[in-house]
Amino acid sequence: MAAYLSFKEIWRNKGRYLLFSLVIALITVLVLFTAGLGEGLASANKEYLEKINADLLVFQEDTGFSTLESRLEYNTLKQVRRWEGVADVGAIGFSNVTILFKNGAEPVEVSLIGVEPGKPGAPPAFEGEALRSKQSKTTVIDGRIAEQANVQVGDTIIVKTTQGAEDEFYELKVNGITDGRQYFFQPSVFVPLEIWDEIRPKADTNTNAAPLLPNILAIQLQNPDAKVEMGHYLESRVDGIETADIKTTYEAAPGYAEQQSTLNTMKGFTFLIGVLVIGGFFQIQTLQKVAQIGMLKAIGTSNHSVANAAIFQIIFVTIFGVAIGGAATLGMAFGLPSGVPIVFTGTAVLIAVIALLLIGPIGGLVSIRMALKVEPLRALGM
Amino acid sequence: MNTILETTNVTKIYESGNLVVKAVDEVSISVKAGEFVGLVGPSGSGKTTMLAMLAALLQASDGSLMIDGYNLSEMNDIQRTSFRREKIGFTFQSNNLVPYLTALENVELMLRLNKKFNRKSRQHAKDLLLRLGLEGRLDSLPSQLSGGQQQRVAIARSLIHDPSVVLADEPTASLDTERANQVVGIFADLIHEQQRAGIMVTHDLRMCKYVDKVIQMVDGKVTNIITERATIDQLAGSSKFAEAPTQKVKPVQQPQRLLAHAMPNLVGAAVGD
Numbered sequence: 001m002a003a004y005l006s007f008k009e010i011w012r013n014k015g016r017y018l019l020f021s022l023v024i025a026l027i028t029v030l031v032l033f034t035a036g037l038g039e040g041l042a043s044a045n046k047e048y049l050e051k052i053n054a055d056l057l058v059f060q061e062d063t064g065f066s067t068l069e070s071r072l073e074y075n076t077l078k079q080v081r082r083w084e085g086v087a088d089v090g091a092i093g094f095s096n097v098t099i100l101f102k103n104g105a106e107p108v109e110v111s112l113i114g115v116e117p118g119k120p121g122a123p124p125a126f127e128g129e130a131l132r133s134k135q136s137k138t139t140v141i142d143g144r145i146a147e148q149a150n151v152q153v154g155d156t157i158i159v160k161t162t163q164g165a166e167d168e169f170y171e172l173k174v175n176g177i178t179d180g181r182q183y184f185f186q187p188s189v190f191v192p193l194e195i196w197d198e199i200r201p202k203a204d205t206n207t208n209a210a211p212l213l214p215n216i217l218a219i220q221l222q223n224p225d226a227k228v229e230m231g232h233y234l235e236s237r238v239d240g241i242e243t244a245d246i247k248t249t250y251e252a253a254p255g256y257a258e259q260q261s262t263l264n265t266m267k268g269f270t271f272l273i274g275v276l277v278i279g280g281f282f283q284i285q286t287l288q289k290v291a292q293i294g295m296l297k298a299i300g301t302s303n304h305s306v307a308n309a310a311i312f313q314i315i316f317v318t319i320f321g322v323a324i325g326g327a328a329t330l331g332m333a334f335g336l337p338s339g340v341p342i343v344f345t346g347t348a349v350l351i352a353v354i355a356l357l358l359i360g361p362i363g364g365l366v367s368i369r370m371a372l373k374v375e376p377l378r379a380l381g382m
Numbered sequence: 383m384n385t386i387l388e389t390t391n392v393t394k395i396y397e398s399g400n401l402v403v404k405a406v407d408e409v410s411i412s413v414k415a416g417e418f419v420g421l422v423g424p425s426g427s428g429k430t431t432m433l434a435m436l437a438a439l440l441q442a443s444d445g446s447l448m449i450d451g452y453n454l455s456e457m458n459d460i461q462r463t464s465f466r467r468e469k470i471g472f473t474f475q476s477n478n479l480v481p482y483l484t485a486l487e488n489v490e491l492m493l494r495l496n497k498k499f500n501r502k503s504r505q506h507a508k509d510l511l512l513r514l515g516l517e518g519r520l521d522s523l524p525s526q527l528s529g530g531q532q533q534r535v536a537i538a539r540s541l542i543h544d545p546s547v548v549l550a551d552e553p554t555a556s557l558d559t560e561r562a563n564q565v566v567g568i569f570a571d572l573i574h575e576q577q578r579a580g581i582m583v584t585h586d587l588r589m590c591k592y593v594d595k596v597i598q599m600v601d602g603k604v605t606n607i608i609t610e611r612a613t614i615d616q617l618a619g620s621s622k623f624a625e626a627p628t629q630k631v632k633p634v635q636q637p638q639r640l641l642a643h644a645m646p647n648l649v650g651a652a653v654g655d
Contacts, residue, residue: 001494005480012482012523291477298439298474299539300467300495302460377439380474382430382551 001301002308010313020281021321027274028325028356029332031267033342035352036333038263040341045259046250047182048113054090054120054218055227057249058234058241065244065252067094071213072241079238080217085230087222090119091193091214095200099189100158100169105149110142111183112159114196120218123190125176128153132175134192139172142187146177153177159189161201170199184253185341219243267352271359278363282314286367293371294379303372310368311361318360322353386546386579387413387436392445394431394602405431407602408445413547413579413595418570420590421583423599429583430551432599436581437470437549438462450546467495471540471578473569475552478536479524485511485535486520492543503542510538514568530561537569541576548573550582554589566592591618 010017043050049057058080060070074091081089093114100107115122117131124130125140132138145151151174159170172191181188191199197212221230231243250256286293293306329344336342376382394406406428413419421429434440435447438454439462447454450469457465466472471492479488489507493499511520514534524532533553540548550569554562566582570592573580582593590596596614598606608614 004494008487009482292480295474295477296480297463298437298466299472299492300463300465300470302463377434380477382434382439382474 002305003312005296005305005309006312006316009309010316017317021317021324023277023281024274024318024321024356024360025325025328027270027277027359028322028353029329031270031274031352031356032326032329032344032349033332034263034267034270035348036329036342036344038260038267039345039348040343041185041259041263042256043180043343044182044185044341045253045256047180048111048123048188049183049246049250051123051179051181052121052218052246053124053220054246055221055224056219056231056234056243056245058217058219058238058243061240061242063242065242065249066254067092067215067249070215072215072217074212074214076238076241077214077217080219080234080241083234083237085222085226085233087220088120089220090116090121090218092121092216092218093193093196093200093214094183095161095196096184096186097189097199097201098160099145099149100160101149101151102156102158103150105151107160108145108149109186110145111186111188112161112196112200113183113188113190114193114200114214115190116193120220123178123181123188125178128174128176130176131190131192134194136192137170137172137195138175138191140176140178140190141174142181142189143177143179144182144187145189146174148187151177157189159199161199163202168199271355274356274359275363278314278318278360279366280363282310282364282367283370286310286370289371290374290379291381293374294376297374298376298380306371306374307368310364310371314360314364314368318357322356325356326353384415385412386415386450387411387581388448389436390446390448392432392435392442392447394428394435394440395443404602406435406442409599409602409604410445411597411604411607413581415579416574416577417595418573418580418582418593420593420596421581421599422585422587422590422596423605425585426601427599428602429599431602433549433551433581433583436547437472438466467492468543469546471543471545471548473533473536473540473548473550473553475555478539479532481524484521484523485516485527485531488524488535489538489542492539496543498543507538507542510542511535513572514538515564528561529556530565533557533561533565534568537565537572541572541578544576546579548578548580550580552583552585554584554586559588562586562589587620588618590614 058072059065060072063069077089077091080086095112097110097112098107099110115131117134122131123140131140139157141151141157151157153174153176155174156171157174159172161168161170193214194212221227227245234243235241296306333342333344390410391408392406393404393408396403396405409432421432423429431440435442438457442455445455452465452469454462454465480491483491486507489511490499490504493503493507508520514537516531516534519527519531527535553565553569557565566589569580569582582589593614596608596617597604608617
């Protein structure tokens with residue numbers, strides 16, 4: 001009965017309910033894009049670290065887990081490696097450089113990441129080969145660079161870097177292409193650590209004088225579940241270090257917390273707007289239908305049926321609107337350029353969709369209450 | 383004929399702060415099966431309040447209301463809702479129909495509410511609408527129907543579920559004379575045919591020509607119950623607006639008839655002369 005009345009009203013007023021579904025669709029698009037932007041920006045900041053093949057990261061003490069501020073002596077790696085529980089250790093260095101392409105593609109700002117081939121921190125290659133030699137000028141590049149600049153395995157790229165007061169250019173042969181491994185909002189280019197030390201930007205051009213100072217160490221543990229214990233253990237046995245798990249590291253990245261907080265606030269306000277808009281619409285609807293509701297109650301329609309009719313309508317309109325919005329978001333996402341930091345992950349989208357489906361019933365609660373409180377006599381003017 | 387509806391000393395009191403209003407004051411009436419009753423009186427006489435109590439929309443402050451063996455005074459809200467759905471047919475002054483349902487769907491609504499909707503009852507609904515002269519209008523929305531047609535659909539809806547009592551609150555208020563006669567005439571015919579107990583509240587005394595009994599109310603009390611056909615017809619022909627004539631009504635003189643239209647409060651004095 002309630003469903004019958006509900007669908008009949010929607011059917012006979014298709015235009016009005018379609019318009020309202022479109023409003024919900026717009027809110028859905030806004031929420032999903034905000035969620036996607038949050039994921040994308042977060043991913044752009046932490047993608048490499050999220051995918052790293054390590055359980056713990058070692059930083060210089062008192063650097064706030066900053067990968068750029070931390071500087072470790074290579075000797076620290078040897079000290080860490082010898083302790084029980086440590087399966088393997090790899091040193092990692094981070095810099096920012098510009099990549100130029102021989103095929104005339106636009107230059108790209110990238111994170112230049114120095115890793116030890118075959119050690120924790122070195123990325124896998126999904127095309128071509130991973131890094132092997134410590135000293136060859138070869139590279140594994142982020143899949144985004146390959147797509148953007150049409151680079152393939154075997155091609156040569158040029159690293160433009162500033163050393164001293166001069167721009168220097170180094171050619172690297174592309175050995176392999178990995179998946180997305182962004183770091184600090186830039187796609188990544190991986191080179192052997194010693195090559196990284198040679199070609200990275202530096203103020204002092206006398207490379208022989210300066211020791212190799214990686215930024216962090218990536219550790220694989222024999223027991224990955226013992227991160228906390230191993231962290232404390234290593235900190236007590238090796239001077240001048242702090243350890244952190246992967247999540248702590250990327251959450252400590254500059255701007256990460258503020259960025260996520262801003263986006264979450266935006267999402268929260270969008271939901272609030274959605275609740276108010278939906279609530280407002282159904283409230284106005286109910287006000288316009290007071291006499292009709294009064295008549296229905298007068299002829300014997302129970303409060304239960306009146307409430308259910310309202311609920312069915314709210315749920316149907318919300319589902320329809322969210323479906324349209326979801327489809328529109330999907331369509332738009334396919335058309336976005338690859339450089340736009342929007343990522344739709346299954347979990348984030350599911351949470352957003354469930355929350356959107358709830359804003360209808362929450363927003364409609366007031367109108368349902370209004371409908372229940374309609375007194376037939378007063379509504380009919382008797 | 384069985385007595386379907388009987389009230390004994392029914393009273394309705396409204397209290398608001400220090401103000402106490404007796405909208406209905408110890409009213410005792412009865413209506414038999416197949417009897418069509420006109421409930422008349424000036425504005426504020428309590429007739430609509432009385433109708434609301436008979437429709438189980440309002441709880442009486444005192445007295446008993448018996449319909450088809452059920453005592454409405456002992457029912458809670460849920461029971462009254464259920465009773466209205468099953469035993470009462472109601473036609474309102476306005477807002478009778480659900481605007482997004484067709485004429486046929488509006489009538490079927492009562493069947494659906496009572497879980498009686500099936501192929502046979504659907505056909506019965508169609509037949510009733512055709513009987514009410516609505517051929518070709520079954521699939522029309524209320525906005526596509528005239529006032530008289532809407533009221534006829536409302537009448538069909540009030541009768542389709544075989545209620546014991548049929549009530550109508552000013553069913554002709556927004557209709558012209560021709561349509562008003564049409565609507566009330568059909569209403570009366572169906573009540574007589576189907577042996578319902580029918581009560582119509584009306585200001586329009588001319589409609590009393592269709593009723594079997596007139597109950598006059600003033601200030602919450604029943605002042606007169608007219609059952610003689612001649613007196614009822616005289617009342618129906620005397621004045622358009624409901625006033626407080628007695629059982630034996632003198633014909634109103636021509637100048638006074640004109641005066642009655644212009645200044646109805648003087649009619650009682652004129653009739654009493």
